[in-house]
Amino acid sequence: MTTRTIATQRSAMGMPTGRLAIWWVLMSEIVIFGGILVSYILHRIAHPEWGEQAAYTNVHLGATNTLVLLSSSLSAVLAHAAAERGDGKRAAFLLRLTILGGLMFLIIKSFEWTHEIQEGFTLQSGGFWSYYYTAAGVHAFHVIAGMCIMAWVASTAAKNQDLHRVENVGIYWHFVDLVWIFLFPLLYIAK
């Protein structure tokens, strides 16, 4: 005898359980990233000298990574569009393209971090660098998590199974992109 999950639709909310769950996750993520960003902003205002430290971050690589994440968000939303049409194979292809974007982001980030650490800027080099590595590190962890989940969703989507998950993982990925949109000016531009 096989069992199937029956609570796939929340009638009181009028929305699928999976999508509701992903929004709950994002709400808690707002608190996590919000806490980091808010405390960074407070300390940044209190310490104008952090601007000198921020001048050492590589704005070109930061901008490139923003472009990479925006492009990966495009492929994620196109995957959603394909899934809505019932085209699981195209959705899977576009999700894998999104994973490639995430991988490119991480490669650029690791190149950037390697250079900064070689220059002597580590987690313990001061308040700015503590925030820089913590915020970017927590964000990178979310990118890795998104890539893993997306690889799993792509594998089922390729068989035209559970296509609603394509949208759910896409919402998560856009949020990760959204966080980076704020990290970029805070860590790279505000000198």
Add this chain to the structure above:
Amino acid sequence: MTTHPQAPGHGTAAHGESHEAHYVRIWAILVVLLLVSYFGPMVATKLGWHWLLLTTAFGVAVIKAYMVAKNFMHINVENRIIHFMMITGVALMVLLYGAIAPDIQKGTGQNWEKDAGFHHSFTTSKPHHAGGHEAADEHAAPADEHATPAAPAPAASESTGASGH
């Protein structure tokens, strides 16, 4: 499979393709905005226009975030409960800011004075080496009238550790 009222492709392939074109257009606008946030601060720094730096860096970031949330996450057509959830998250963020801002941004408070070892003591180590208890008392006296003579030295070194940046 669930759909949003304005989400892509309920039906024909042509309908889906028009939505795909819409997404590509949004992406192109986001890239243009990225260029503004990249070059804008450079121009602002050269001209010394601080307001332009803030606008192009953070103003554009808010617009980009809004566009991603609206067009890619379709938050505008989501259930109202989702809006409440997101507003709650942002409200908690604002509450956090309001709750800790006075401690970080104000120089003095009811029973404390930040100057007594926030920036200065950790760089000079004055309370330990140069002045001993006398130097420490000098700082502690206006901050806390109940402080004992022995208390300020550990307190100073504590603040050194907490604000060591």
